[in-house]
Amino acid sequence: MDALDVARWQFGVTTIYHFLFVPLTIGLGPLVATLQTLWYRTGNPRYLRLTHFYGKLFLINFAMGVVTGIVQEFQFGMNWSDYSRFVGDVFGAPLAMEALLAFFLESTFLGLWIFGWKKLPKGIHLATIWVAAIGSVLSAYFILAANSWMQNPVGFAMNPETGRPVLTDIWAVLTNKVALITFPHTIAAAFLVAGALLVAVSLWHVTRRPGTDTGEHRFALRLGAWVTLAATAAVVVTGDIQGKIMTEVQPMKMAAAEALYQSEQPAGFSVFTVGTLDGSREVFAIKIPYLLSFLGTGDPTARVEGINDIQARYAAEYGPGSYAPIVPVTYWSFRAMIGLGVAAALIALWVLWAQRRGRTPGNRWLVRAGLALPLLPLAASTAGWIFTEMGRQPWIVFGELLTRDGVSRSVSLTEVLTSFLAFTLIYAVLAVIEARLLLRYAKAGLPPPDAAPAEEPDDTAESVPALAY
Amino acid sequence: MDLSTVWFVAVAALFVGYFVLEGFDFGVGMLVRLFGRDDAERRQLIGTIGPVWDGNEVWLITAAGAMFAAFPGWYATLFSGFYVPMLLILLALIVRGVAFEFRGKRDDPAWRRRWDLAILCGSTVPAVLWGLTFANIVRGVPLAADHEYVGGLADLLNPFALLGGLVFLAVFLWHGAVFVALKTEGEVRVRANRLAARVGPLAAALLAGFLAWMLLDLRRTPAAAALGVAAVVAAVLAVAANRVRREGWAFTGTAAAIALAVVALFTALYPALLPSTADPAGTLTVAGAAASPYSLKVMSVVAAIFLPLVLLYQGWTYWVFRKRLGLTRS
Numbered sequence: 004m005d006a007l008d009v010a011r012w013q014f015g016v017t018t019i020y021h022f023l024f025v026p027l028t029i030g031l032g033p034l035v036a037t038l039q040t041l042w043y044r045t046g047n048p049r050y051l052r053l054t055h056f057y058g059k060l061f062l063i064n065f066a067m068g069v070v071t072g073i074v075q076e077f078q079f080g081m082n083w084s085d086y087s088r089f090v091g092d093v094f095g096a097p098l099a100m101e102a103l104l105a106f107f108l109e110s111t112f113l114g115l116w117i118f119g120w121k122k123l124p125k126g127i128h129l130a131t132i133w134v135a136a137i138g139s140v141l142s143a144y145f146i147l148a149a150n151s152w153m154q155n156p157v158g159f160a161m162n163p164e165t166g167r168p169v170l171t172d173i174w175a176v177l178t179n180k181v182a183l184i185t186f187p188h189t190i191a192a193a194f195l196v197a198g199a200l201l202v203a204v205s206l207w208h209v210t211r212r213p214g215t216d217t218g219e220h221r222f223a224l225r226l227g228a229w230v231t232l233a234a235t236a237a238v239v240v241t242g243d244i245q246g247k248i249m250t251e252v253q254p255m256k257m258a259a260a261e262a263l264y265q266s267e268q269p270a271g272f273s274v275f276t277v278g279t280l281d282g283s284r285e286v287f288a289i290k291i292p293y294l295l296s297f298l299g300t301g302d303p304t305a306r307v308e309g310i311n312d313i314q315a316r317y318a319a320e321y322g323p324g325s326y327a328p329i330v331p332v333t334y335w336s337f338r339a340m341i342g343l344g345v346a347a348a349l350i351a352l353w354v355l356w357a358q359r360r361g362r363t364p365g366n367r368w369l370v371r372a373g374l375a376l377p378l379l380p381l382a383a384s385t386a387g388w389i390f391t392e393m394g395r396q397p398w399i400v401f402g403e404l405l406t407r408d409g410v411s412r413s414v415s416l417t418e419v420l421t422s423f424l425a426f427t428l429i430y431a432v433l434a435v436i437e438a439r440l441l442l443r444y445a446k447a448g449l450p451p452p453d454a455a456p457a458e459e460p461d462d463t464a465e466s467v468p469a470l471a472y
Numbered sequence: 473m474d475l476s477t478v479w480f481v482a483v484a485a486l487f488v489g490y491f492v493l494e495g496f497d498f499g500v501g502m503l504v505r506l507f508g509r510d511d512a513e514r515r516q517l518i519g520t521i522g523p524v525w526d527g528n529e530v531w532l533i534t535a536a537g538a539m540f541a542a543f544p545g546w547y548a549t550l551f552s553g554f555y556v557p558m559l560l561i562l563l564a565l566i567v568r569g570v571a572f573e574f575r576g577k578r579d580d581p582a583w584r585r586r587w588d589l590a591i592l593c594g595s596t597v598p599a600v601l602w603g604l605t606f607a608n609i610v611r612g613v614p615l616a617a618d619h620e621y622v623g624g625l626a627d628l629l630n631p632f633a634l635l636g637g638l639v640f641l642a643v644f645l646w647h648g649a650v651f652v653a654l655k656t657e658g659e660v661r662v663r664a665n666r667l668a669a670r671v672g673p674l675a676a677a678l679l680a681g682f683l684a685w686m687l688l689d690l691r692r693t694p695a696a697a698a699l700g701v702a703a704v705v706a707a708v709l710a711v712a713a714n715r716v717r718r719e720g721w722a723f724t725g726t727a728a729a730i731a732l733a734v735v736a737l738f739t740a741l742y743p744a745l746l747p748s749t750a751d752p753a754g755t756l757t758v759a760g761a762a763a764s765p766y767s768l769k770v771m772s773v774v775a776a777i778f779l780p781l782v783l784l785y786q787g788w789t790y791w792v793f794r795k796r797l798g799l800t801r802s
Binding site for chain 2: 062063065066067069070071072074075076077079080081082085086087088090091092093094095096098099100101102103104106107108110111112113114115118119122123162169170171281295301411412413414418421422425426429433436437443444
């Protein structure tokens with residue numbers, strides 16, 4: 004194990020961890036804003052209570068997203084300084100824009116929302132949560148544009164003196180076709196997570212605390228289930244387009260997703276394989292004919308290039324070396340992403356059916372599956388990121404810079420190992436605290452109907468601390 | 473002034489914003505546990521920065537992002553070279569950020585005490601380490617010809633840098649106390665004023681000493697010297713204003729002292745970004761480390777539009793929450 008391996012593990016662990024909180028921030032923000040809008044429009048206190056309830060869960064989650072996000076920005080410089088030197092001219096711009104355009108909006112207006120219940124007119128106060136939510140979505144756009152540039156570098160020219168890319172067209176970077184499709188895919192996945200959270204929390208209340216605010220929770224249950232279903236549809240559609248763009252710009256990643264070594268025409272898609280994924284031996288596989296051709300190109304009979312052919316082509320283009328990712332990782336993460344996402348939608352559909360016309364879902368398995376529901380899309384988006392990042396390897400910037408050439412040369416193994424262990428440890432502790440808090444507040448249920456609209460520090464003390472610090 | 477210099481000024485301005493704003497919320501963070509006598513007082517203290525601390529922290533994220541975009545080599549060398557300080561700053565900011573959010577989420581004194589400790593450490597550690605870092609930036613660190621950091625952790629712990637850490641700690645504590653006096657009413661306000669009166673002269677003296685060392689010994693730049701003098705004058709005026717209990721002026725004074733001192737530091741540094749004390753060829757300069765003219769132009773347009781907007785709505789936030797906070801006994 005050398006500093007490079009540890010730096011990669013650290014990036015993987017800290018990024019995956021960060022992205023456990025990000026989808027909820029992105030997805031739950033607009034849902035809370037929607038609930039508050041309903042209250043603003045109808046004056047019905049049920050929506051206000053739901054706003055407070057889910058707003059609290061949103062904030063507990065938001066804090067974790069913020070603090071783990073700073074690590075991401077610093078990490079490029081700390082562990083990947085040669086990468087930073089190499090890409091700074093192009094990659095730095097969207098990062099700086101993210102901070103300037105999105106993070107300021109998000110943090111400032113969220114502060115106004117949390118503490119402004121009594122200080123701001125109702126309409127302005129409602130606007131603050133929407134602006135904060137827009138900030139979160141904007142931040143996703145800029146960071147995905149930066150990431151998409153690593154997948155499909157565009158809008159630059161190589162400086163012959165330094166051997167580094169120089170930005171020539173910011174518009175090309177911001178409208179990178181990979182970014183344009185990754186953005187809706189990611190946002191839809193975020194709504195999938197948020198919808199699933201609503202389903203799980205309200206299902207718990209409807210089935211375990213029958214009679215307490217059942218009307219409110221049933222509303223949230225339906226809202227969550229519909230959001231989950233709509234989001235899944237959006238994830239599928241955008242994912243399909245994304246697959247075709249990926250086949251075009253990163254054919255190796257698509258081939259590795261299927262562990263397709265030999266080019267095939269037409270190419271099938273294996274749902275499941277037992278055996279080795281190096282293509283030498285296949286014990287058992289369930290295959291759907293034509294599907295890979297269709298996923299990759301839209302044409303069920305098209306030829307799909309295999310890893311071996313692409314490898315030969317890349318070796319001729321970039322010099323000797325292996326240009327294939329770790330195939331079992333890409334193969335299984337791709338399936339986990341799809342499988343878990345679909346499972347989430349099916350469970351949401353089942354919940355929706357089981358609660359129709361005032362029924363209470365009674366099936367034990369359904370209730371269990373419903374309560375675990377948020378974990379599925381979370382795991383699916385984790386798998387999606389593992390796939391997209393591991394599938395790009397050995398490149399850190401596709402076709403331009405290898406991961407091993409991006410690591411900090413001046414940082415020792417001891418230093419990286421220390422920081423890796425420190426982050427892992429602190430993240431583990433915080434995960435436990437965060438999970439407990441979320442469960443505690445989720446179980447506590449809606450605030451009493453006569454509760455003041457969120458407490459502020461100068462108000463009378465609250466028995467259960469609410470939105471105030 | 474060419475665009476690379478414009479961006480040097482922009483990065484300096486972002487760090488000025490960061491230290492002026494987060495400076496007082498670091499100070500308040502240190503005071504929560506040390507100064508707040510009971511939970512009600514502590515909540516009152518946290519309440520003064522509750523709506524704004526997260527927005528203040530974004531100044532750092534933007535400053536680092538601007539550094540990355542405008543001077544990639546500076547960002548890369550600084551963050552990899554100052555590895556341990558950066559790591560500790562990150563850990564502190566993580567703990568501090570969640571502490572603000574989590575401390576009120578359980579009605580349990582032990583729980584709150586733990587998070588108050590987290591807020592204390594999370595506010596003290598970054599204050600000291602930013603001081604250490606910026607003192608080292610202006611002093612210079614060992615760099616090889618390829619701009620890689622070739623020193624060790626010990627090289628960062630020189631006397632000047634340690635003084636820098638102490639100065640940031642003292643000044644932010646003072647800035648925080650002045651802010652508390654400005655933002656609260658009742659007993660806390662009176663005590664905060666008294667604390668500021670005790671800390672102020674010491675912090676001002678430390679700041680003057682640090683600036684004198686920097687401007688008379690390390691970097692003799694007349695413009696920076698003038699700014700350094702102005703910073704000390706502002707600090708003295710802040711001490712005086714605090715003494716006559718003009719809290720608004722005292723806060724303006726500490727804010728101006730911090731801003732002028734940071735500007736003095738960047739002025740003294742210019743045109744270098746990070747001087748090398750080993751191989752002179754290793755020195756990172758504004759001209760040498762700047763991003764391409766096109767990249768800088770794009771960033772300039774974006775910043776020209778959005779930075780004023782940020783100032784506008786952050787200013788509005790401070791206006792919305794301008795009221796002094798009273799004490800709520802539970």
